[in-house]
Amino acid sequence: MTALLFGTSGSASAEPIVGVTLGDGSQPVGASALSLLLLITVLSLAPAILMLMTCFTRIVIVLGFVRTSLGTQQMPPNQVLIGIALFMTLFIMSPTLSKVNDEALQPYLKNQLTQTEALQKASVPMKEFMYKQTREKDLLLFMNYTKTPKPKTFQDIPITVLVPAYALSELKTAFQMGFMIFIPFLVIDMVVGSTLMAMGMMMLPPVMISLPFKILLFVLVDGWYLVVKSLLTSFQT
Template sequence: MNKTWLILLLLVGLGGFGFAVEPVWAADDLIPTIDIQIGGGENSPEGTATTVKLLLLLTVLSVAPAILLLMTCFTRIIVVLSFVRNALATQQMPPNQVLIALAMFMTFFVMAPTFAAVNETAVQPFLAGEINQQQALEAAVVPFKEFMAKHTREKDLLLFLEYMQAERPATVQDIPLTALVPAFAISELKTAFQIGFMIFVPFLVIDMIVSSVLMGMGMMMLPPVMISLPFKILLFIMVDGWYLVVKSLLASY
């Protein structure tokens, strides 16, 4: 008797499974197929040119941070702010995020006339359809060249021009970007290190005084940095250090 019920249950189960599977098979015919192809379209010169333009645009967007670093005043500002933090010996105060954000907004402030010139001579005419993409790029580079050439030392620029065996340019527009950008970068680094040296001097004096006092008192095991840090912070607050640093950076442009 038990075997008979077991066989019946198996038959019912198999039958139910068959009825349950059949609608699924039927539903497969109702689901549309999706075919995804990469590189589809006509192999025409226009399609190839559009693809190349998209690749070039993605490339420009990928190097946008480098453009921000090397073609604007961002390099000088962030290096000087880092010197201030190292001179104070406050470790990670202010944090890197704060220094970078401050440097970026100061960069936008200093570069506002240049960005306005680019918008007036290149972006707006291109959006209005008055010039093509190539003309817009050529017009956008001119304000950046004028800004970089104004703050680039002639010695640094000649270094790269002589290496690439290029003739001495007659105007700023004739200077190739391949030589102007690195020359501007090393000029900015030199100026930033000069400002950083002037910032380090008063704090170095405080460290020397504190170290001499501790040595005279025989407290050789006490780190001088722990004692000099409050005095350096106090001096920085009394002279309104951040105001002076930012004022010096703005005046340098």
């Protein structure tokens, strides 16, 4: 039991004595304290794990491109886009997370695996997911830099090599999808700009006129459905 002791001597000017002990002070820090330390470490790395080891990065970048191409400034708000990206990430990653839970987390909670064994088993489904979405060129870039020997399977790839390669591939894929989203809206901007110039209305901002047409086009083709469908399809291998 953690104890916090304050004591003073008989003199009023004496400084207080502060002491902190774990347990009764005679036993070393146990496995429970180490488990708590490991849990705190994992929680502190949770944002990095979410962004670099799941599909969150691709989804949030593509949704950001949709908003930028529409030119609606802050509509939808950032909170809405992040919320959609989080729940889509949970939906897409649910098979992988289920494997991690069944093969690593539950056996560890039942004391059937050590921490090291649980982490190794948990990394296998995550590696499998990232490997399927990683380009060979990006993977070779980091393997050649670290002089990593050619692996026989994806399980032999070090996590320190696979994660940056996966993140690089995700950025490239997201920007490719964003470029395809931009094209139809760019055509509308060009047509509206050319029309206004031909009519001599050069002082009228083309964006003000093209914005309603872009929103109308996006609604008529059910744009959000198509974007989400494209994102879901892009993770099917």
